[in-house]
Amino acid sequence: MQYIVMDLEWNQCPSGKGDEVEALPFEIFEIGAVKLDCNMERLDSFSCYIKPQVYKELHYIAKGLTHVTQEALDAGKSFADAVTEFFAWCGAEGEYRICTWGTSDLVELQRNMKYFNITSPLGHPLFYYDVQKLFSIDREDGKLRRALETAVDMLGIEKNIDFHSAISDAEYTAKVLACLNFNKVEGYFSIDTYIIPQSLKEEIRVNYGTYEKYITKGYETKEELVNCTRLLSTRCYLCGQTARKKIRWFTMNSKMHYCLAECREHGYIKGRFKIREDDNGKFYASRVLKLTNELGAEEVRQRQLEVRKRRREKRQKKKA
Template sequence: MKNYIVLDLEWNQSVGGKEETVEHLPFEIIEIGAVKLNEALEEVGEFKRLIRPRIYPELHEKILEVTHMDQKTLMEEGRDFEEAAKEFLTWCGDEAVFCTWGSMDLTELQRNFAFFGIPNTFPKPFLYYDVQKLYSLLYGDGKERQSLDIAVLELGIMEERPFHRALDDAHYTGRVMRYMGFEKVREYWSTDYYRLPENKAEEVYLVFPGYSKYISRPFETKQDAIEDKTVTDLICCKCNRMLRKKIRWFSVNQKFYTALGLCPEHGNVKGKIRMRRNDDGRVYVVKTMRLVGEEDVREIYIKKEETKKKRVEKTKNRKQNKKKGDSPLS
């Protein structure tokens, strides 16, 4: 039987800032909280463990302010992370479907796994439900993200328990899932990017209602990524047809690229590439293909022209500055 594991973590960080942050562990988990929901989204179990910090033993002032944790209690009652994590994975069971508020918790959990030498048994690709994103799809524009406490207030499901502790936030996230109309957005999985495809054969292609997503293997440079044919192919998210490009890939800031294709059956398809870096500094690509209307098409044309004008102006200024530098009177 499928179990939904609604997870929330609290973590600590270096009180000395970036200079004293340990490489590959910016956040050390100090509390794991989770609730287990059945297929009817009813709460059927809970898990809570305090974890004794070893890498950042002094609690950061921001963590103290938000969580109101007691440093002495945490050090005396907290378990080692290795012990708590193994207990948590056993409690989750074999058919766990993870749900979180936001995208950070599962990434930081796996980062702590790696640092403390715990085998990562999560599947690849690792699909989960980002309840914050799903809530935005149902009650917002699908882009802006709402805080958990506001969502709870909007749904009228507040209880006599606080926020900003792991088990409490997991409980509230589970209640949001139950009352927000989860069935309407069940198809919209999120993908965790901590463990990326290691080669071309492992690259991910997922199809959702109205759009598709491609996740590449890592490349050494952005140029290597943008020169890869699979990265720059425009594919219809409905029929998987290779598309003719109406507007070729262009970029405003070298992080986001946009293109427009035309499917003879389904119409205009917008391609969007996001360039990201993994922990070892290499570049990977998240590409989405989405059906768009005439208004979106006009916006793409306008953005393309604005980008072209800026590029021409930049080139013109560079040539003028070069002439000034070459002038004997300068």
């Protein structure tokens, strides 16, 4: 297995949201990547500029953040050529895994490919490494998300090139990845959901040991989704037995849903799922079931009390 550490730079509508092309809020203008072997040794790099076709001038954020010039972009390749060359450089599908800093690069890459009608060679389900998350799991609490430069500083990596070009950020991300205890973080791959499961058969369940992730297929309406028994069931992911619900699913803001269950063998399991909408307007959920202790169970109880209190207050306000 090789690792393709990728970073993208993108532009947005220079005259503001009002003139934005809805299907392409961010247009990629630079692809940078570093290839590492299975021992995290650097093998090669890839770098290219792309001539913008939608937002032809740089937005002030992109102008301020990156060091790219309008001339360099105008001399760039077409997006189709750049992406084709990039994937040819990556190698055969299944022989490499993409690594990015954060969760947005793969989404924007696929959105740009869709907009420009380019068939994606990326397989599904699409597993990748979010190095920002791996850094947190290895060095911090697993929840904190640091800026790339902060992680570079924390690891004492030499800062000999400027940040915020695709190739420099890919180089730094690769260096961060190479510093991590890979045996410890290897199992924590992320799942990209730009393309969601198209059928029941394609639904994704991954057991990470201390928690299980489940991604449903898409539904036309939120109602269909939140009434789907597979989503609401709290079967223990360790033994397969039904964990009895202690607190049934409830919601705080109609996006995040929580519950508490108890497996006879493994104890408390807390559940949460979030309703999301894909680019085609379909609703799907990403659910996590996680083993927990008395303290974790109490947190769910408190959250439910809080929701009830808020509802009561709302009702009283209405009456008054």
